Amino acid sequence: MRKLLIAATLFVATQVNAQIKTPQASLKSEIDQAVGLTNVSVDYFRPAKKGRLVFGDLVPYGKMWRTGANQNTVIEIDTDIEINGKNLPAGKYALYTLPKAESWDVIIYKTTDNWGLPQTWNESDVVMKTAVKPQTLNKDVEYFTIDVTPQNNEQGTIDISWEKTIVHVPFKVPTHKIAMESINSSINENSKASDYYAAGVYLFTSNTDVKKALDYVNKSITMQNGEAPFYMLRQKSLIQAANGDKKGAVETAKKSLEASEKAGNEDYVKMNRNSILEWSRS
Numbered sequence: 001m002r003k004l005l006i007a008a009t010l011f012v013a014t015q016v017n018a019q020i021k022t023p024q025a026s027l028k029s030e031i032d033q034a035v036g037l038t039n040v041s042v043d044y045f046r047p048a049k050k051g052r053l054v055f056g057d058l059v060p061y062g063k064m065w066r067t068g069a070n071q072n073t074v075i076e077i078d079t080d081i082e083i084n085g086k087n088l089p090a091g092k093y094a095l096y097t098l099p100k101a102e103s104w105d106v107i108i109y110k111t112t113d114n115w116g117l118p119q120t121w122n123e124s125d126v127v128m129k130t131a132v133k134p135q136t137l138n139k140d141v142e143y144f145t146i147d148v149t150p151q152n153n154e155q156g157t158i159d160i161s162w163e164k165t166i167v168h169v170p171f172k173v174p175t176h177k178i179a180m181e182s183i184n185s186s187i188n189e190n191s192k193a194s195d196y197y198a199a200g201v202y203l204f205t206s207n208t209d210v211k212k213a214l215d216y217v218n219k220s221i222t223m224q225n226g227e228a229p230f231y232m233l234r235q236k237s238l239i240q241a242a243n244g245d246k247k248g249a250v251e252t253a254k255k256s257l258e259a260s261e262k263a264g265n266e267d268y269v270k271m272n273r274n275s276i277l278e279w280s281r282s
């Protein structure tokens with residue numbers, strides 16, 4: 001009797017502690033993507049197509065859509081961005097859409113704690129509304145998908161796709177403004193060699209000021225006590241060439257070549273040799 005009681009107790013305890021594991025109907029997804037110096041994150045749920053007709057049926061045309069499943073699809077940005085010429089301040093927002101056959105309205109909404117659509121739609125909470133054109137894909141997207149795609153340091157797109165439809169929401173980020181504010185406020189007598197180098201490379205690659213770029217990189221190299229690494233010398237040679245000093249660029253590239261050979265970096269060896277050949281012909 002005692003054994004039966006123990007066995008029954010263990011059975012009940014096992015049943016209480018057991019947890020049934022089954023897959024979610026809509027998968028939770030999080031995106032965290034840098035575009036230039038702006039971080040864009042998206043938190044959303046991904047319903048599956050499951051053989052259904054999506055747009056025009058499961059998602060009716062001309063009706064507001066939660067743009068995902070379950071809780072709000074939430075977009076968070078840590079700097080102001082620009083969407084179709086309209087400024088969107090840094091912050092956290094819900095994303096809604098109004099799909100139509102020929103165009104979609106993309107709506108950025110202030111409150112983010114709704115389950116799907118708000119019970120009461122407040123037009124005053126609409127931070128931004130913009131229209132984008134849908135495009136047809138040559139493949140079927142089974143799970144509703146949102147991507148953030150950098151185009152360059154200043155631009156990106158929020159890409160919404162499902163079934164054979166995709167819409168791209170283009171946006172701009174204030175990378176150059178942030179970078180220049182950082183350089184102008186941070187470069188001083190206490191700056192490190194790495195600060196001068198980063199500032200110089202940015203001024204060069206952004207084609208902002210190649211003369212000041214050379215000054216900053218030279219300052220960084222001077223602070224290396226004669227042991228400047230091959231990549232730093234490589235950048236100096238490129239900046240010299242951009243300033244029209246091909247002879248000086250060749251001499252610096254030779255130093256970078258020697259240093260990159262010692263370091264065993266074949267990529268820089270090849271780049272330096274090609275540049276020396278090109279600049280020597282000029």
